[in-house]
Amino acid sequence: MASETRPFLKMNGLGNDFVVWDARVDPLRLSPEVVARLGDRETGIGFDQMITVERSSFGVDAFMRIHNQNGGEVSACGNATRCIGRLLMEEAGKDLVTIETAAGLLHAFDAEGPRTVTVDMGKPRFEWDQIPLAEEFADTRAIELQIGPIDDPVLHTPAAVSMGNPHAIFWVDDVEGYELERFGPLLEQHPIFPEGANISLAHIFDEDQIRVKVWERGVGLTLACGTAACAVGVAAARDGKTGRKTTIHLPGGPIGIEWRESDEHVLMTGLTEVEFEGEVDFETLTWRKTGAGDASTEAEAAS
Numbered sequence: 001m002a003s004e005t006r007p008f009l010k011m012n013g014l015g016n017d018f019v020v021w022d023a024r025v026d027p028l029r030l031s032p033e034v035v036a037r038l039g040d041r042e043t044g045i046g047f048d049q050m051i052t053v054e055r056s057s058f059g060v061d062a063f064m065r066i067h068n069q070n071g072g073e074v075s076a077c078g079n080a081t082r083c084i085g086r087l088l089m090e091e092a093g094k095d096l097v098t099i100e101t102a103a104g105l106l107h108a109f110d111a112e113g114p115r116t117v118t119v120d121m122g123k124p125r126f127e128w129d130q131i132p133l134a135e136e137f138a139d140t141r142a143i144e145l146q147i148g149p150i151d152d153p154v155l156h157t158p159a160a161v162s163m164g165n166p167h168a169i170f171w172v173d174d175v176e177g178y179e180l181e182r183f184g185p186l187l188e189q190h191p192i193f194p195e196g197a198n199i200s201l202a203h204i205f206d207e208d209q210i211r212v213k214v215w216e217r218g219v220g221l222t223l224a225c226g227t228a229a230c231a232v233g234v235a236a237a238r239d240g241k242t243g244r245k246t247t248i249h250l251p252g253g254p255i256g257i258e259w260r261e262s263d264e265h266v267l268m269t270g271l272t273e274v275e276f277e278g279e280v281d282f283e284t285l286t287w288r289k290t291g292a293g294d295a296s297t298e299a300e301a302a303s
């Protein structure tokens with residue numbers, strides 16, 4: 001790549017954080033190694049996902065390309081869809097935008113509350129070969145999978161759901177009661193998930209209130225995962241454990257999920273944040289901050 005610096009935006013949805021490149025005019029493709037170097041929290045910028053905003057071949061507002069911190073490209077990211085939705089709405093002065101992703105066309109719209117965006121994440125998929133799972137299960141509400149001793153498993157029979165990416169949800173009585181940092185890598189790469197999976201522990205602690213901790217495929221523990229919130233809300237309602245509207249409480253904060261009865265689409269609502277502006281020098285793979293984000297804009301407005 002020619003020597004150049006390139007601006008980026010650092011954003012997050014409830015602490016699930018992203019570096020965002022605008023590649024609509026000037027295309028950008030980085031190798032998985034470079035993505036992983038930039039994503040490293042010790043030596044790089046540090047992020048959960050890298051998002052490249054490109055021109056849509058469908059003629060909608062933009063195409064959003066998603067890379068996990070480990071450099072792998074994936075199809076869906078709920079929190080990033082809300083963040084990119086916000087950017088595109090602000091840029092165009094619209095209150096509804098359509099974003100093309102590898103998992104399909106998604107609509108983002110302004111929700112009540114500052115910096116709050118709703119995304120229509122489309123329909124969940126429950127068929128074993130769509131999630132995908134490596135073997136046939138007629139019912140994916142509780143698949144045969146366990147870890148720990150055979151007669152006394154630590155975690156077992158998760159629900160499996162695709163929200164454009166694969167999710168497994170273990171119903172537990174305390175999300176802090178399990179070493180997800182230890183079991184997450186084993187479950188993420190379990191042979192039952194041929195493409196890996198995002199792993200959630202979920203505890204319904206009150207009516208339609210669910211606490212969730214997520215081990216994200218290609219990343220590790222994250223403060224929030226939008227598609228996991230959708231998958232948990234859907235799995236809970238599908239099992240009759242909750243109604244169709246739930247609040248998913250993640251370490252980074254709450255996300256509202258509605259699994260709409262009329263068309264089976266999943267609507268996800270939550271906060272977005274611009275953290276700062278920066279630029280990367282691709283010759284040295286170093287970076288620096290160049291501008292402020294929401295926190296200082298809001299502090300200035302208040303003074």
Ligand SMILES: N[C@@H](CCC[C@H](N)C(=O)O)C(=O)O
Binds near residue numbers: 016049077080219
């Ligand atoms: N943080 C995301 C999910 C990102 C992709 C995921 N790690 C995968 O590999 O499928 C979200 O908000 O949904």
